[in-house]
Amino acid sequence: QITLKESGPTLVKPTQTLTLTCTFSGFSLSTSGVGVGWIRQPPGKALEWLALIYWNDDKRYSPSLKSRLTITKDTSKNQVVLTMTNMDPVDTATYYCAHRPYYGSGQFDPWGQGTLVTVSS
């Protein structure tokens, strides 16, 4: 059974850097084709993809946020870390990490429970 769980601060101040950790089990991020992605959802709004890291350390970012995002993995710890710099109140959202299986069509399954991050002074 694959599970993922996000952890990190629930409140950050504007201009600060957000660091979120996704800790997972039930799969290995060294398996060919596998990836872990980050997706966020502002309150009452739609889903927005942020970043994706593959088993081979290939990394992809949302172009609109690329300058602010860094995604890394620690295969031995079964963790993926997302950092987002220069946080702003518009970045207030629930942040999800999700497993991207080696098969299929680039879908995410399953997702973590999400963590709500509020940006406020």
Added chain:
Amino acid sequence: DIQMTQSPSSVSASVGDRVTITCRASQGISSWLAWYQQKPGKAPKLLIYAASSLQSGVPSRFSGSGSGTDFTLTISSLQPEDFATYYCQQANSFPLTFGQGTRLEIK
């Protein structure tokens, strides 16, 4: 970027109804499309991948079809637990993009 447009944005229906939600891509994405269901306060749940493949454990009343730019999600006979918001997502090219969501409400 590939824009994903869902219609309708919201729909009211009754238990037992057949409901169809559409998703249109701004350019061809072959079958690189997934559908998710999200209930309030919960993470999205994968229903359909590769446009028409039913995820394991998902009831067979859910089905997906389409390729290229036009896709549909159909619920053949609505159950009370199906009232939720549904999203499509393309993975043909980066950046990955989601539709704006379709809220399925009880009539």
